[in-house]
Amino acid sequence: MNRFPVHIRLSLVLIASALCIGAVAGLASASLFWNGSLEKHLPSVAMEAGRLPVGITVFGRSSDTISARLTIYNPVGEILGTVERSWSGWELVLDCIVVGTGNGWLVFPYTLYSDESSPDRGVNLLKIYNRNGFPAIWDKGALQQAERKSLSRLFFIVRTERWMPRILGSLHHERVTIRSFEPGIEYSLFAASSGRLEWRPF
Numbered sequence: 001m002n003r004f005p006v007h008i009r010l011s012l013v014l015i016a017s018a019l020c021i022g023a024v025a026g027l028a029s030a031s032l033f034w035n036g037s038l039e040k041h042l043p044s045v046a047m048e049a050g051r052l053p054v055g056i057t058v059f060g061r062s063s064d065t066i067s068a069r070l071t072i073y074n075p076v077g078e079i080l081g082t083v084e085r086s087w088s089g090w091e092l093v094l095d096c097i098v099v100g101t102g103n104g105w106l107v108f109p110y111t112l113y114s115d116e117s118s119p120d121r122g123v124n125l126l127k128i129y130n131r132n133g134f135p136a137i138w139d140k141g142a143l144q145q146a147e148r149k150s151l152s153r154l155f156f157i158v159r160t161e162r163w164m165p166r167i168l169g170s171l172h173h174e175r176v177t178i179r180s181f182e183p184g185i186e187y188s189l190f191a192a193s194s195g196r197l198e199w200r201p202f
Helices: 006-021 024-033 037-044 145-162
Strands: 050-061 065-073 079-088 092-100 105-114 173-178 186-191 197-201
Touching (some): 037 145, 050 092, 079 105, 092 145, 092 186, 105 186
């Protein structure tokens, strides 16, 4: 599957929107979305490497099911939402959209699914931290207005992944699987400087 940079994805979104609704005025207005502000403001928000506010606790695993809780926090440790259930399968896969800013990464948890289910049938995680179009997982509190606007614009593009036809390509995804674990222990999501993701004990 093709993986496109954010600005190319935005162009595809605009074209698809124009074809769907024929809104020339809307297309002209939306074209202001990509004016360089994403590249200008997001590097100060992105993380070069470190722990992300996402944790997973596996309670147990049988021969055909695995039970776990995924928790998404904001940067100060407040819980934004959880997903707790049992899945058919042996291991869980967290699918994230990862956006590079030149000097760091912005990670957006996308779906959670098991090895016996397809990503398309996974749990939608975007809605857990969507606060009126803003990704609260990156709400550091001291963000400047320009930074908040840029994050909202980027999050809009990320959310198009759920409805953009696959034939038009995909944003960059990183997937991390939890296989070995200690039951009842929470593991946090860690991003390396390369953008690769892994689970580490708190």
